[in-house]
Amino acid sequence: MKGHERPLTFLKYNRDGDLLFSCAKDHTPTVWFADNGERLGTYRGHNGAVWSCDVSRDSMRLITGSADQTAKLWNVQTGAQLYTFNFDSPARSVEFSVGDKLAVITTDPFMELTSAIHVKRISRDPADQTGDSVLVLKGPQGRINRAVWGPLNRTIISGGEDSVIRIWDSETGKLLRESDKESGHKKTITSLVKAADGSHFLTGSLDKSAKLWDSRTLTLIKTYVTERPVNAVAMSPLLDHVVLGGGQDASAVTTTDHRAGKFEAKFYDKILQEEIGGVKGHFGPINALAFNPDGKR
Numbered sequence: 563m564k565g566h567e568r569p570l571t572f573l574k575y576n577r578d579g580d581l582l583f584s585c586a587k588d589h590t591p592t593v594w595f596a597d598n599g600e601r602l603g604t605y606r607g608h609n610g611a612v613w614s615c616d617v618s619r620d621s622m623r624l625i626t627g628s629a630d631q632t633a634k635l636w637n638v639q640t641g642a643q644l645y646t647f648n649f650d651s652p653a654r655s656v657e658f659s660v661g662d663k664l665a666v667i668t669t670d671p672f673m674e675l676t677s678a679i680h681v682k683r684i685s686r687d688p689a690d691q692t693g694d695s696v697l698v699l700k701g702p703q704g705r706i707n708r709a710v711w712g713p714l715n716r717t718i719i720s721g722g723e724d725s726v727i728r729i730w731d732s733e734t735g736k737l738l739r740e741s742d743k744e745s746g747h748k749k750t751i752t753s754l755v756k757a758a759d760g761s762h763f764l765t766g767s768l769d770k771s772a773k774l775w776d777s778r779t780l781t782l783i784k785t786y787v788t789e790r791p792v793n794a795v796a797m798s799p800l801l802d803h804v805v806l807g808g809g810q811d812a813s814a815v816t817t818t819d820h821r822a823g824k825f826e827a828k829f830y831d832k833i834l835q836e837e838i839g840g841v842k843g844h845f846g847p848i849n850a851l852a853f854n855p856d857g858k859r
Contacts, residue, residue: 563599565592572614573852576621581638582852583624587611591626593638596854605636607643613654614708618662623684625665627653633667635684635691644688651675655708658684659715664696666718668706677706679720681732697735702728708754712777713761719777721751721765729780745782747773752792752808758799758855766792772806774832786830788837794850800857802832807848827851 568587575582575596582596591605591612610630617624617638624636629652635644647653651672658665667680679699685691704723712719717738718730725748727741741747749769756763762783766772768791774784786804794807807827826840827848853859 563594563601565594565601565604566590568611569846570850571612573850574615574617575852575854576617577619577855578621579855581617581621583615583617584850585612585615585626589628589630591615591624591636593624596859603641605634605641605643607634607636607646608632610652613652614656616657616665618658619660620662623658623662625656625658625667627656627667629653631669633665633682635688645691645693647680647682647693649680654706655710657710659711661715664711664715666709666711668709668720668722670705676700677702677704677722679706679709679718679730681718697732699730699735701737702726704750707750707752710754710756710763717777719754719763721747721754723750725749725751725767725769727751727754727765727775727780739780741775741780741782745773747771749791753795755795755797757797764795764797764804766795766806766808768792772804772830774804784832784835786835788828790824794848796851796853797832798853798857799855803838804830804832805851805853806830807851809847 566586566588570586572585582594584592589608593602608628610628612628615626624638627633631649633647633653649669652670655668665682669678671677680695681697706722709720718732721727729739747767751767753766772786772795792806792808796805809825825844826842829839831838
């Protein structure tokens with residue numbers, strides 16, 4: 563599936579698994595038919611790299627976060643922009659809550675501003691949509707690379723450059739838990755993905771490992787060790803498989819790297835923590851991974 567002019571940053575299937583949304587540094591999120599790879603359309607309006615996206619449960623709305631200091635809501639079918647949330651710094655991570663009535667959006671540190679997590683109300687009717695934040699959370703140093711909703715939307719789970727995973731109360735904004743230095747990641751957390759049932763989640767880090775955590779207690783369940791920095795993680799909804807993707811930054815890559823198979827997606831046994839295989843094919847670092855909800859792709 564070729565359609566982007568710059569490196570990809572994020573991939574997301576809709577709940578039915580028939581559409582695949584891709585974000586890239588080329589400003590134009592794209593939607594594809596998942597079964598045949600045909601491009602269905604593009605979402606035009608951002609003028610910066612698009613870092614992440616999410617699609618509503620009914621596949622009617624798309625939300626995107628971009629380096630142009632906005633997050634945008636789109637009509638999935640028509641590609642029309644429904645609303646633009648404006649920020650004072652780049653928007654990094656976006657996710658709809660269960661029920662699609664709220665969205666969590668993270669913004670990067672910029673000039674004198676620190677990173678922040680914003681909770682926005684999402685109106686059913688775009689005409690009623692406002693940019694007001696229900697909640698703004700601050701505290702983490704450096705960039706917050708991912709923030710997602712915890713079970714029943716009661717919490718928000720975040721991770722980023724300071725290598726600490728935090729769980730926040732989504733109503734009060736209170737910090738409830740953070741991962742401890744011993745069991746936690748040692749370097750930037752690049753990625754965070756939840757299990758289909760939301761009971762646990764997986765984080766990937768530049769410290770060359772991925773870790774599986776309990777969503778409520780933040781107990782460390784498993785650790786998967788690999789030879790290179792992890793940029794993306796995914797969990798199979800069907801089998802006990804964990805997939806890690808990564809590789810060095812493009813600047814550190816030599817022409818022989820891809821022959822050595824450094825850019826394969828590595829499959830691990832979720833329970834035994836052992837590597838069980840890999841899929842080759844890329845000629846550069848893997849930035850994004852996603853499973854079809856049916857678990858077969």
